[in-house]
Amino acid sequence: MPVAGALTPIDWVTRFDELSARRDRLGAVELDELGLAAWFLGRAAESERAWDDAHRAYLAASDPDAAIRCAFWLGYTLGERGEAVRARAWMSRLFELCGSEPDARAGAIAMLCRSVGAFATGRLDDAAEFAERAVALARASGDTDTEVLATMNRGRALVFGGRSEEGFAYMDRVMLAISSGTVSDRVAGPAYCAVVASCLDRWDVERARVWTRDLSAWCDAQRGLEPFRGECSVHRATVLRLGGEWGEAETTLVDVCSRERRPETLENALYWLGDLHRLAGRTADAEAAYRRAAELGREVQPGLALLRRDAGRLGAARTGVARALGATPLTGVRADLLAAQVELEVDHGDLGVARRAADELRALADTIDTVYLAAQADRAAALVAIATDAPEQALTLLRRSWGAWRRLDAPYEAAITRMHLGRACRTLGDEEAAQLEFDAARTVLTTLGAIPDLARLERLAAGPDRTPAAGGLTRREVEVLRLIASGRSNRDIAHELFLSEHTVARHVSNILAKLALPNRASATAFAFEHGLTQPA
Template sequence: MEAPLEQARDAYADLRWHDAYVQFRAAREAGELGVDDLAALADAAWWLGRNDESLTLSERVYRCRLQHDDAARAAQLAVEVGFLWLIRGEPTIGSGWISRAARLLQDVPECGAHGYLRYLEAAQALDQGRFADALDAARHIRQLADRCDDRTLYAGGLVTEGIAVVKEGRVGEGLAVLDEAMLPVRAGEVAPKWAGNLYCQLMSLFIETADLRRARDWTAATERWCDWHSSPAMFAGVCRVHRAQLLRLAGAWGDAEQHATQACRDLADMNVGVVAEGHYVLGDLCRLRGDLAGARAAYDRADELGRDPQPGRALLRLAEGCCAPAGRELRTALAGTDQPLGRAPLLSAQVDVAAAAGDADLARRAAGELGDVASTYGTAGLVAAARQAAGTARLVAGEAERALPLLRDAMRRWRALDARFDAARARFLLARALHALGDVDAAARASAAAAAVFAELGAAGARCAFAAPPEAGAAGEGALPGGLSPREAEVLTCVAAGHANRRIAHALAISERTVERHLANIFRKLDVASRTEAACYAFEHGLAHPRGS
């Protein structure tokens, strides 16, 4: 039988992190670990999510490298440790380690460690929108990687270059660079920790650019990569947040909530940025379901962790009926960024807020800028959002005939992307345009189809910019549709929110038996046979919060 140290080394080479960790720990207790084995133990601990232990061991490895006059390897480790502290949400400690690496490398002939330090500088340039600086750094990294024959560093430089080119608006050219960059990653020629980082960067890029097909493809590829490793805590958590974002678009909100919640729990001590994004996703899900208090708490948590809570928080204000504050928050957010991709979701929300306020000029300007962004990047999600925004702006301006083809096209594009909720919103707006053009029957069909999706999703907060088309022959001003009483309308609104009788009773301070009696009256008056049909009626007739976004 192999000794624990040999077993540990074999497991580490096979990427069996748990086995490697257990065996290295056993060998350490026997006093057998050298510095390279100690570094491997630190690495295995990190893969298992034992972040504190990993960082403590890495500091010991760093000191050992210095004692052995191995400044280059000590500096490279300092870069990696600094990066881990940064993403953990400790910028002071992280910057200290990176400064330590830079100081050590001043007296070291140019080597791979210089490239990894430059890689962090390039990443910072990307985050700040300094794409030309990122490109310069990426090209220097690739040249250095060639001289050092470091395939991991070369792949990192190439991915950085591709992302910078895409964000500059040269999408086709950038995608070609990224496809080339990921070949050695797919082939297993890149160090595992860096391979995971590169996979994560691509997932984030395609979510940001609303390239939903590529986002799904790369998220699935990353999940397969994670399955190949044992217990990759960090990267599995990042995958879960991106999967949650995609599931939210597809309308699988329960699954999205589960993925986001687990990621926030698993990465709480490892990656503050991903956890912040997870809370933002949870805020969106709460808002769309009508849980406004839950949405506010989630957005606030995302904000505390450093994630800009917009446009979610502004849309929450709109859902609360506070149109003017929502508009102010979006204007402030837009003033804070000049990056087209960062402005796109803000502009989409601004169109909805402008529609709720009846501000045709603002809706037109926001939709126009969003259209420019979509033209530059050309991704399916951005184009669909731009077409919907343009159609909404036409509706606000009273130009239903010009809005109609735009909204039909938006609905078709969202459906092709399997974005069920967004497709339903586009169809709800289409119903408004049809009604304005006098096609009441077609408007009713479109509204009913959208309402059925909203009811299925439990989308109590799925507010569109306009109320649903009024029922033909509806009662006069102030009357409720279907002959409902005010209390029956309140109960129906709760049903459309997906609430059970007990929750409705608690919310309205009535007994469950009273709720049952109101439901029987509602079913009789509306001539419906189920809660789903009743919810559809609520959405069709403006009883499920039809204004806002």
């Protein structure tokens, strides 16, 4: 059997045709190969039938280890297709064959099955423990395939159990084993996909980028490959999108949507395709893609909420995100939802909700400890800081966030962060610095073709919170000026606007500087002369 690391081109179509032509004369080993070829081609019924025949042929030939392996792959592939009852039946058969005191090879497979079952039912500690025992047994018997699958499952269990650094270290071992060419192709596909999916679920973008490239190369070496090519392509498109290669990402997803038959892969492809349409301002196409993904059962927030925001439907956007968060989604999806909720509530809603969402996002980032989530958390906290008149704190957070996005080579996220840096600079009264940040963001967003975000940026750069009569003051500064004109002291203003006296003093200083006025009395006169003594 060829191994994955060598990346020797494998023509599964030809191999399947050759074996099928002499189906009645095949022995156990060739029946096993026929089952594998059919599986790689996505011919589920023929794969199951061939492996069933191979299983019985191995038993007849007194080769129980090979028969157990066939039972495992039948149970595993049926489970992946959602046929739980038949999958359990084959796993029961496997345990029966292993017996009460199995040898190391059979025991390793049995323990791996227990680990997979525990992981599927959320018993993560049990999954990690069973996997560790399976690794030891597989190593003792020289069964590299089982050792790699067990190592992968231990890594997944640790990551999902909150021990991300330790778990990803196990997954790195899996990927190195595959790259070294010591793992069979039947193991390489599931291992690649499980590891990359785990990386993206926890937004470990740096690992995902490396392993996705290797997964794509492995898929390209398999002619006729079906079970993993679609999923591999969706992973690849996710990485391309983050890296600003939107055109290639869109082409990849359109291809998946045109030929993918597995609903769980198709729904993800449709969602990310909808997101690319949204970013490019193609509203109708985005709406259609999100709708199709939702029909298949995919959560379409926060993408749909951001589409609603761009259309001015802020109530629908806020409600959609809140509803999705209430459904306790997976970690990676939850992080994106929290980030969207912060942005929507800070600008258009409840600041208390925004603060709680930012705090939860920070807790997630601290637990999982990836650069992506840390950058998200910093930016979310900065938005809350800007809204609560703490622009110095916001600047520190936004600069750190921007540095992280640059490290991840994520131009869109970096540009959005610089747009908020401009907001923070303006709040501090440094309009020149603000415009420099806006210009930098504009260059990137224009190159990407991010039309809705460019529109938001232009509104912000033009100063939507200012009027000519206000002399270049921000909305908050106008509020402070009105209160100065009404005779309030800094302490009174701080109490009324829920600010610190230090912050009010800074606003007063900015007002006097912008209007070129010597004192509060002159500011009061300016307010009366320009009709700024009553709220708009």
